[in-house]
Amino acid sequence: MFVWVRVTFDDRFLCHQGVRAQPDMTGKQLLDTVIGMWGLPGDRRYRLVRVHPAGSREVDLERTLGENGVRDGDPLDIHAA
Amino acid sequence: MAKLTAGTRYKALTRDLMWDPKDVDFKKIYPLVEAEGIRIKDPKRWEDPFRMTFNQYVKIQAEKEHLHHAIRSAFEANHGHARIVDSRWFEGVKAFAVAIQPAEYSAHRLMAYIGRNIPIEAIRFATFNQALDELRHAQIEIKHYAHMSKYYDGLHAYAKTNENLWFNTVPKSFFDDALTAGPFEALIAISFSFEYVFTNILFLPFAASAAAVGDEHFASVGKSVQSDEARHMALGMAALKMLLEEDDRNIPIVQRWLDKWYWRCYRIFSVIATLVDYYPRVRAISWKRAFEMYVEDQVLNGLFKDLFKYGIRPPRNFEDTIKEKEHYSHATMRILDHYKHANYFRGFRLQPDDYEWLSREYPNTFERYYAPFFRKMDDHVMAVAAPGLPAVCAVCQIPCEFPNPDRPEQMWTQYVEYNGKTHMFCSPGCRDIFLEEPEKYIQWWWPAESYLSGEFGPTLEDMFEYFGFTPEEANEHYSSRDYHRWIRYREELGLDKTFQVV
Amino acid sequence: MAFQPKTLEPVRQQPWDWPTKNEYEEVTVREQPYLHGHYRHKYYKTDYDIYDPRYTRIRVKDWDAFRDPKRLWYETYTMSRKRMAEEVEGIFDRAHKLGLYGRVAEVWKNFSMDFYTPLRHYEYAGAVQLQHVVRYAMGCPIEQAATYTAFDKQGRAQWLSTWALEVVGDEGLAVLQRGKDLWVNDGAYAKLRRYMEHVLTTEDWAEVLVALHVAIEPLIDRVLYEELNQVALGYGDVVIPEMALICAEQVAWQEQWTEALFKMVAGDPTLSRWEYLKALGYERWPGDYRWGKTLTDPRTTPEEEKTNREILEEWVHRWLPPAVEAVVSLQPVFDRHGIAFSVEQSVERTLQRVVYPRLQGMGILFQLTS
Numbered sequence: 001m002f003v004w005v006r007v008t009f010d011d012r013f014l015c016h017q018g019v020r021a022q023p024d025m026t027g028k029q030l031l032d033t034v035i036g037m038w039g040l041p042g043d044r045r046y047r048l049v050r051v052h053p054a055g056s057r058e059v060d061l062e063r064t065l066g067e068n069g070v071r072d073g074d075p076l077d078i079h080a081a
Numbered sequence: 082m083a084k085l086t087a088g089t090r091y092k093a094l095t096r097d098l099m100w101d102p103k104d105v106d107f108k109k110i111y112p113l114v115e116a117e118g119i120r121i122k123d124p125k126r127w128e129d130p131f132r133m134t135f136n137q138y139v140k141i142q143a144e145k146e147h148l149h150h151a152i153r154s155a156f157e158a159n160h161g162h163a164r165i166v167d168s169r170w171f172e173g174v175k176a177f178a179v180a181i182q183p184a185e186y187s188a189h190r191l192m193a194y195i196g197r198n199i200p201i202e203a204i205r206f207a208t209f210n211q212a213l214d215e216l217r218h219a220q221i222e223i224k225h226y227a228h229m230s231k232y233y234d235g236l237h238a239y240a241k242t243n244e245n246l247w248f249n250t251v252p253k254s255f256f257d258d259a260l261t262a263g264p265f266e267a268l269i270a271i272s273f274s275f276e277y278v279f280t281n282i283l284f285l286p287f288a289a290s291a292a293a294v295g296d297e298h299f300a301s302v303g304k305s306v307q308s309d310e311a312r313h314m315a316l317g318m319a320a321l322k323m324l325l326e327e328d329d330r331n332i333p334i335v336q337r338w339l340d341k342w343y344w345r346c347y348r349i350f351s352v353i354a355t356l357v358d359y360y361p362r363v364r365a366i367s368w369k370r371a372f373e374m375y376v377e378d379q380v381l382n383g384l385f386k387d388l389f390k391y392g393i394r395p396p397r398n399f400e401d402t403i404k405e406k407e408h409y410s411h412a413t414m415r416i417l418d419h420y421k422h423a424n425y426f427r428g429f430r431l432q433p434d435d436y437e438w439l440s441r442e443y444p445n446t447f448e449r450y451y452a453p454f455f456r457k458m459d460d461h462v463m464a465v466a467a468p469g470l471p472a473v474c475a476v477c478q479i480p481c482e483f484p485n486p487d488r489p490e491q492m493w494t495q496y497v498e499y500n501g502k503t504h505m506f507c508s509p510g511c512r513d514i515f516l517e518e519p520e521k522y523i524q525w526w527w528p529a530e531s532y533l534s535g536e537f538g539p540t541l542e543d544m545f546e547y548f549g550f551t552p553e554e555a556n557e558h559y560s561s562r563d564y565h566r567w568i569r570y571r572e573e574l575g576l577d578k579t580f581q582v583v
Numbered sequence: 584m585a586f587q588p589k590t591l592e593p594v595r596q597q598p599w600d601w602p603t604k605n606e607y608e609e610v611t612v613r614e615q616p617y618l619h620g621h622y623r624h625k626y627y628k629t630d631y632d633i634y635d636p637r638y639t640r641i642r643v644k645d646w647d648a649f650r651d652p653k654r655l656w657y658e659t660y661t662m663s664r665k666r667m668a669e670e671v672e673g674i675f676d677r678a679h680k681l682g683l684y685g686r687v688a689e690v691w692k693n694f695s696m697d698f699y700t701p702l703r704h705y706e707y708a709g710a711v712q713l714q715h716v717v718r719y720a721m722g723c724p725i726e727q728a729a730t731y732t733a734f735d736k737q738g739r740a741q742w743l744s745t746w747a748l749e750v751v752g753d754e755g756l757a758v759l760q761r762g763k764d765l766w767v768n769d770g771a772y773a774k775l776r777r778y779m780e781h782v783l784t785t786e787d788w789a790e791v792l793v794a795l796h797v798a799i800e801p802l803i804d805r806v807l808y809e810e811l812n813q814v815a816l817g818y819g820d821v822v823i824p825e826m827a828l829i830c831a832e833q834v835a836w837q838e839q840w841t842e843a844l845f846k847m848v849a850g851d852p853t854l855s856r857w858e859y860l861k862a863l864g865y866e867r868w869p870g871d872y873r874w875g876k877t878l879t880d881p882r883t884t885p886e887e888e889k890t891n892r893e894i895l896e897e898w899v900h901r902w903l904p905p906a907v908e909a910v911v912s913l914q915p916v917f918d919r920h921g922i923a924f925s926v927e928q929s930v931e932r933t934l935q936r937v938v939y940p941r942l943q944g945m946g947i948l949f950q951l952t953s
Contacts, residue, residue, distance in 0.1 A: 002530075002534075011454075012465075013467075014467070014482040014492065015471050015472050015480050015481040015492065017468055017470060017472070018469060018470040018529045018530070018533045038468050038469075051503070053503065054498065071501070071503070072502070073502055073530070075503060085749070089756070093748055094745065095741075098704055099704075099707065099708075099711070100704060100763065101767075102780045102783070103767070103780070104776075104777040104781070105780045110780070112627065113626050116625075135664075135668065135734070135738035135741045136672060139661050139665045139667075139738075143664070144665075146661055146662065150658060160591070186614050186615065186723070189717075189730075190718050191718075193715075194718040197712075197715050197718060209733070209737065212714070212717065213730065219610075219614065220610040220656055220658070223609070227598035227609045227610070228598070230595060230598040230599065231596070231597075232595075233594075236598070237598065240600075240863075241600075241864075243616050244618040244619055245618065250621070253616065253619075254621040257633055260633050261623060261624045261633065521622050524621065524877050524878060525621045525622065526619040530872065534872040535872075536868075536870075536872040566590075570591060572590075573591055
């Protein structure tokens, strides 16, 4: 499974980028993965939002992607909290 | 003995050669003729405007070949590649090479498919001539790249890049879309939408740019190809009118195809916009002006007014293409620079004269929305590199990085839920195409998805093996080995010497 | 060799990552993409890829390994056909100026119009079905040869038309109309017409090439463009033989490349239709990630059980006997005009001298039992 992630406050991102993920990883784990991968400041807090044609939905960082309803190929936005 | 008039003679040579089969079913010979809902009553009255017989064809074409290859030989023998004004032009030529050349080849196979499956002999002879023309274009283009490839990076792996590289999926998926459509749709897609509406803007500005920078061979490629296109455009127009006049029930079907293929063509020409506005250091014309001339004036204000009497309206979302003209080349160049580390042709650091020209030609948009991005490369050419593999549009396959022309600080990206999945599109134009045929577009080969799923192996090196080129062939032009070689080559020939006259 | 400073030397001696020996190979090899077709057809073979080895039963280790013995690419093709077109125009022009057909025996004129004019439909039908081959054959080297051959056939159909319209007689369009009427309604042409109709419904592109260039065309083209020359000259007609020499040049090439192709095919022991991927450098490719997801997995299609040679043999058995019958059945056209020519003997000669040895070269033993 993978998801498409965009860091909304980072100008390297003009669109979403592909990230490998697992349905049973938590939102927090995914966030930590991309913070490490893209060198985002570690001392800040972030929100993860699932983008969907029917509207955006906040991802609960403590629950798994699967529990959050995040599917293979879904786009996600990272915002600074 | 009777000498016939040219028209009667042409008809006699090209019509009435097929007969109504007696021992097999007509539909077994033409299994696709009814598949698309097109109704043909009396196709015999349809006229091929060009009236080219076998003898005329081979004589005219051999003459063109002779002229073109003479120019090519001179270019090759006399270090033509070293004599242009700036070698970064060749990065654009590479883009054109590996994107357009395979498209010409696909068009060759496609025209044979159309000619075989549409039981109208006048169309068949015209499409078959075109099938040969397209092979010609593929070959005169590849001959140029075969020579260039001995001196420059990026071209030697064209088979693999065409099969596996993200950038090539843009033109490839376009022609694959036509190849997998029914024969009438394919005819409207290529002969009308591609040839009639857009070929001028494909070959004329680019050939003019080639001449402006001193690439004489490429200018000849462009002009020689374009000389065949006049025939193809005439075929496209005649084919369209024939379908519209044969039966009223064809009109909504044709409208649907025009809606789809206008936008589809427009989107693949985004790269052409950069070849006009960015890669040549001496510009012949801007994309904006070329678009106004060839598309707005000739097509939207001219052609579609004529088609109004058939009940045909301008293609869906055409207003968006007009709105985008001030953004198109910049947004596309930004994409190319964003992913230049994984492409077989390079981006480049803009020079002061570039900023000046772009600001002057695009006073409303360039400085405000795009120049800051390009200036970041001044300190480090990789400063603007994308951090990963992009989400691309599920129709045109270009990364979803086109700004909304009404609010240029935001992207135009559209999302659609279909079959349990979220699909992304670069624009409403591409989204609307998907919504008409979702079952087709979910079949697309998505390079990023393929790379992430491990189709080519787990590492970046594995991926490059399937691309066929090395990371050194990518990135930025003025810091590349191609540029340094070109400079040394010119020094050796003494091309940069200036001579004083006292 | 002239002195060349190192800076001016090319960085690659070969333009592409695969070796090429000449201009023909430079513009031909690896032109067709083999991987990652984007969509499947909406209406035809909706399970198949755009370029798919399953469009034919034969399997080849490397589809791009075929070479046209004449190495025709667009430049050399149009150059050589320009010469032929000018020669044919010259022949017709001289015939016209010298009033050659004023001296030709009426009986031959009548026969030749009844014989050559209907056969433009035969040439045309071949051209049409070769466009099917151009679309579906694997790789550029094979379809490129088919492309030029199809265009040649269109050309010959037009030469025959021009000859009938403007050279031999003065009837105008009626002569072509009568030719078509004979082709469609005359019993002597019925078997040939039926044969071509069956060719037009044949889907396997390699089988189409067997039906056309291995079975029927060597037989009929020998009559049309070779063996009738002497007969024509006997009646004072030099126009037909001169035109026939040029047509025969085209026909010789079409048979030559087809023979080269099927020799390669017959000698190829490859049993898996996916083997060619190795030759392209994709031996480690696990298959398309979409297979089984959005597309059916093509590898689940059962493999062909026969060898290539057996498949070719099957096709020869299917097409050669009706081809012989179709050509032999043209005899009444000769007889009713009193032209002394045995089609059966001509066919027998061609079988013995051309067709059987060629089949033997492919390892196919075939004898027609009369």
